[in-house]
Amino acid sequence: MKFIADMMLGRLARWLRLYGYDTLYGIEDDDEIIHVALREGRVILTRDSGLAERAGKLGAEVVLISSNSLEGQIDELRRFGLEFGELFPANARCPKCNGPIRPASKGEVMGKVPPAVYEKYDEFYVCTNCGQVYWPGRQWEEMVKIDRKLRGQK
Structure with a gap:
């Protein structure tokens, strides 16, 4: 299932991407949202x-x-x-651009992350579209806490 979210649902769009749902976001014109949804078979998510x-x-x-x-x-x-299974990185999409995320080797991210991050972590993921690099740091831990809350776990 693919989505297109209106401008009032940016946080939801980012989380849907983390859960692996192809979710467009950032189109401001309502007519364009409708056009894209019809053309690409996307479900429109809106508060309007x-x-x-x-x-x-x-x-x-x-x-x-x-x-x-x-x-x-x-x-x-x-x-x-909608089902909400395993959170990032399994089947996740980039919360910034909606591109697929894949595991990356430590050597592949050398020079693309701060030196302290490179030294501390061995697990990395990269967006195949925009090149954003992710690792299981403090923000990741906060996302896991929010995920547990969203899925009714403690």
Whole structure:
């Protein structure tokens, strides 16, 4: 399942990417969102009832999100039938650009991460689209905590 999220759902879009869902984000024009959704078979995620109504009339699949919180938005998508399995890096997409993420060797990231990070970590991942490098540091640990909360675990 592929998505396109409107500008009100940036945090949700990043998390969907981390869970492996192909999610476009950053298109500001509602007509363009509808056009891309129809052309690429994407489900529109929006908090804008006007956009949802127009898109639905044109044949696009739409999920109108009512919650302001990430946790509430994830719950709404669960009711829509979405599953949230293993978090990053298994099958994840880059939260910045939506490109696929793959494991990278330590040698491959030399000079692309701070020297202290290179020395401390042996596990790295890289986006095949934008080249962003990821490793299991402090931000990763925070993401795992949020993931547990989103999936109802402690």
